[in-house]
Amino acid sequence: MTQAVIKNEQREFSFSEDEFRFLAKLVGELTGIVLAEHKTDMVYSRLARRLRTLNLSSFAEYCDLLQTEEGQEEIPQLVNAITTNLTSFFREAHHFEHLRDTVLRPLAASPPSPKRLRLWSAGCSAGMEPYSIAMTLKSAIPNLDAWDARILATDIDTNMLRTGVCGEYPLSEFDHIPPSLRGDVQRSKERIRMSESLQKRITFNELNLLESWPIKTQFDAIFCRNVVIYFDKPTQQTLFSRLADHLKPGGWLYIGHSENLHNVCDRFELVGRTIYRRIR
Ligand SMILES: C[S@@+](CC[C@H](N)C(=O)[O-])C[C@H]1O[C@@H](n2cnc3c(N)ncnc32)[C@H](O)[C@@H]1O
Known part of the structure; x- marks a missing residue:
């Protein structure tokens, strides 16, 4: 040197x-x-x-x-x-509203209910994102316990994954959770704790998005938000095409507020603010 x-x-x-x-x-x-x-x-x-x-x-x-x-x-x-791990509960709240109103409620209302749901929080950081998804699931699907609904939460950062598995956060995070969804959050003097019923829906796993993925699932929706801002374009192109492979046709993709798929991947159509659907 x-x-x-x-x-x-x-x-x-x-x-x-x-x-x-x-x-x-x-x-x-x-x-x-x-x-x-x-x-x-x-x-x-x-x-x-x-x-x-x-x-x-x-x-x-x-x-x-x-x-x-x-x-x-x-x-x-x-x-x-x-790694930069900035995150919070219900960050970019319109994604969770869209998930509830446009994805989950219509699914729950269409007879017969599909009963099986798979969601992926790719680059989940300390877990606030998958817990927000789990709370949204509970609020949108009245008989959720009868469903086989699971969330995969992955990240490269093992410290963040430990926090996610533990499900405990500083009290200051409480305010980010909408009041109507706080039923599954236990609150003590300094900390908040996610309920077991939320925890059991989520599997936290270490996964490097650049490497091979031991995942066979076709997901209904993928959250990959505020992860690729740090990647160059060719890496983004490869990643989003691989994410498309792991989404059901018509499946939903949520990306971060400063990200877009223009000239990155043509397998999605833009359907809302940083919300995409797989079209091919
Ligand atoms: C800024 S956080 C975003 C967290 C969450 N998705 C959100 O929007 O609130 C970015 C996360 O991407 C993860 N990350 C960065 N490179 C990664 C890679 N190659 N594979 C998997 N995760 C990665 C980081 O560890 C970090 O936790």
């Missing part, structure tokens, strides 16, 4: 351009996340914690570690540190 050092005067650890480029390339290959040079400070601050934990004294040592056999254990920690 060369010693071209970026603004290192006030930094605890030296961090060269080459080290940034090495990490950005590795993260890109592992996750699809593109780290442009203006992300240098973010990468520094997120990984400085790892250096302290590992008792390393420079980014050069960290980069060296990642290239050794024993350093492979550090890879998931690197990924967990770099």
